[in-house]
Amino acid sequence: MLRIEGLTAEVDGKPILKGIDLEVPTGEVHAIMGPNGSGKSTLSYVLAGREGYEVTGGSATLNGVDLLALEPEERAAAGVFLAFQYPVELPGVGNANFLRTALNAIRRGKGEAELDAMQFLKLARARLKELQMSEDMLKRGVNVGFSGGEKKRNEVLQMALLRPSLAILDETDSGLDIDALKIVADGVNALRAPDFAALVITHYQRLLDYIVPDKVHVLMQGRIVQTGGPELAKQLEASGYASVQAAA
Amino acid sequence: MNTVVHSGAEGFLHRFEGLRARLPGQRLAWVQALREAAAAQFRAAGFPTRRVEAWKYTDLRPVSDAAFDEALTILGDGDTLPAPRGERRAVFVDGRFREELSQLDGAGFAVGSLAEQLPRLEGRLGALARPAEEPLVALNSMLFEDGLVVTVPAGVAGGVLELRSLASRSERPAAFHPRHLIRLEAGASLTLIEESTGPEDTRYLHNPVFEIELAEGAVLTHARIQREGVKGFQLGTVYARIESGATYDNFTLNAGARLVRNEIHAVLAGPKSACHMNGAQLLRDGQHADTTTVLDHAAPDCASRQTYKTVLQGKSRGVFQGKIHVHQVAQRTDGYQMNQALLLSPDAEIDSKPQLEIYADDVKCSHGATVGALDADQLFYLRARGIPEAKARSILVEAFLQEAIEGVTDETARAALDSAVAGWWEKEAA
Structure with a gap:
């Protein structure tokens, strides 16, 4: 269970999150929707522990663990996975090596045995197949020369390998065509399990046709102003955020 | 017994006076003449100061202020040697060849100690080195005691040869000035892996000079791994002359020493020859590393590639100076030079000075430099x-x-x- 209470945060001294209260029970997928500048990405970075996002109040726990007290790598070991809106290119770092290093770091954190190169390759191949991705992806530099869709699929591959207990997908749908969107959604849906929760951050309703959320929250001006079922997303699509703003 | 300790150029000149009669080749007139000329040059020039343009970013005072003994007077034991990297290895301790630590049998080419072969090296030793222009090369010419001499005959693939230099642990700081002569005849090849190490608690000066001659179509891979002790100094100069169709492939890793200068003078002397000079400098707090390359494109249709990367921690300082001189005759030159620095600390400093001088009109030459965190x-x-x-x-x-x-x-x-x-x-x- 992800529990966020009264969370406030600022960037460069400017308040962005102004008191977020949110609970995502284990086993559920929640969507956060909102217009540009509402604080969606800030929320994801605050939860993942990015420098420069200063928490000024409130709390965030995952299964009872105080996330805000941890370094980014410790949060990852605690089960947090942030799928980046703009995955970073790492020239000179091989994707296979990167994935194995990350997986073994997480496994070490969980007290599990590390995988050797062969064991890793076997696992990675299985996940690649599930995601309809080419093995070629392992040989390339991390995200180097990847198309927008390939970068997002690489995020989903990492998620499938690291098996987090909380996945935060930050506008994973941006820049994806419909085929890539389906593959990404399938990847997330495949992870759905009683011990997995996801926070799907999106501007558009489209992704939620494929990843059907248990709940939809509307984030505006740093606060959650409305919560509802999947139908809320459709309603927003039809009438826009202005209607919520007027209601709120 | 002489208890006066001299430092700087005077100290080396003083010891040269005392050692003159015991240095190798003292009965060979040409060696004597070479040493005396070098002594005169070193006396006139002294250690270069930062007022000299080529030394603007590297202050040699930590070296010139120190007093050293020549290795001749203190021949110590080497540290334990790690496993050899190839089948053949030449080991030098304080600049002196150590046969009992070396393995050179079955090389299929001539390889041995310069001190032993000196009588047969007239005209070869000093063919490329320019002591009149480089004071540290003059210092080496004045005081060299030994070195490696390699001659790979035409068409022979020489395989891997390891050149291992160790400094011994000593209370009196040693200075050694080996002279290495590498010659590959037409179509010959060799991989020379050179590694220099020394104790962490001893001050010493390693001042090697390489003279490398590559005949037509020869290929030399020269990997230099500099891991001198943290109190050590290495001031190395490489001269390479590359004839037509030959390739000189140099990679220098600077990962040790308090202060290091890696200076390379390469001449692409024949058409369609190639020169690769790459390197990495990994610097910790208190270290200073300087890579200075001078590349002469003196023939048409030659290619050169240089990529140097420097990583700096703490209060360390890196220097890259790279000069490419494209002579008028060197049409269709293809030259590339890149140097990049990664600063891991706000106290680190990198100085970068690329220099292109192009006198030919049909030339492709590019260079770049980046610095970042x-x-x-x-x-x-x-x-x-x-x-x-x-x-x-x-x-x-x-x-x-x-x-x-x-x-x-x-x-x-x-x-x-x-x-x-x-x-x-x-x-x-x-």
Whole structure:
């Protein structure tokens, strides 16, 4: 269970999150929707522990663990996975090596045995197949020369390998065509399990046709102003955020 | 017994007076003449100061202010040697060849000690070195005692030869000035892996000079791994003359020493010859590393590639000076030079001075330089995947070095460099 209470945060001294209260029970997928500048990405970075996002109040726990007290790598070991809106290119770092290093770091954190190169390759191949991705992806530099869709699929591959207990997908749908969107959604849906929760951050309703959320929250001006079922997303699509703003 | 301790140029000249009669080749008139001429040159020039343009960024006072003994007077034992990298290895302790530590049998080419072969080296020793222009080369010419002499006959593939230099642990700082002569005849090839180490608690000066002659179509891979002790100094100068169709492939890793100068003078003397000079400098607090290259494109249709990467920690300082001189005759020259620095500390400093002089009109020549810190976005991306900060940093630094190292295609040389880089990181983590 992800529990966020009264969370406030600022960037460069400017308040962005102004008191977020949110609970995502284990086993559920929640969507956060909102217009540009509402604080969606800030929320994801605050939860993942990015420098420069200063928490000024409130709390965030995952299964009872105080996330805000941890370094980014410790949060990852605690089960947090942030799928980046703009995955970073790492020239000179091989994707296979990167994935194995990350997986073994997480496994070490969980007290599990590390995988050797062969064991890793076997696992990675299985996940690649599930995601309809080419093995070629392992040989390339991390995200180097990847198309927008390939970068997002690489995020989903990492998620499938690291098996987090909380996945935060930050506008994973941006820049994806419909085929890539389906593959990404399938990847997330495949992870759905009683011990997995996801926070799907999106501007558009489209992704939620494929990843059907248990709940939809509307984030505006740093606060959650409305919560509802999947139908809320459709309603927003039809009438826009202005209607919520007027209601709120 | 003389108890006066001299430092600086005077100290070396003083010891030359005392050692003159005991240095190798004292009965050979040409050696005597070479040493005396060098002594006169060194006396006139002294240690270069920062007022000399080529030494603007490297202050030699830590060396010139210190007093040294020549290795001749203190021949110590080497540290324990790690396993050899190839089948053949020449070991030098304080600049002196140590036959009992070396393995040179079955080389299929001539290889041995310069001190022993000196009577047969007239005209070859000093053919490329320019003591009149480089005071440290004059110092070497005045005081050299030994070195490696390699001659690979025409068409012979020489395989891997390791050149190991060790400094001994001594209370009196040693200075040694080996002169290495490498000659590959037409179509010959060799991989020379050179590694220099020394104790961490001893001050010493290693001042090697290489004279490398590559005849038509010869290929030399020269991997230099400098891991001198943290109190050591290495001031090395490489001269290479590359004839038509030949390739000189130099990679220099500077990972040790308090102060190091890696100076290379390469001449592309024949058409369609190639020169690769790549390197990495890994510097910790208090270290100073200077790579200075002078490349002469003196024939048409030649190619040169230079990629140097410097990683700086703490209060360290790196220098790169690279001059490419394209002579009027050198049409269709293809030259590339890149040097990049990664500053891991706000106290580190890098000075970079690329210099192109082009006198031919049909030339493709590019150069570039970048200086930066680790990318915060990349670092966060790795950490968000569970990779601890120290490991994430090392991944990014290795990726930064990759571009320079991947140019080394010889497997043994590559493995030696990879393990030296990894060793540097292990020490970093410790």
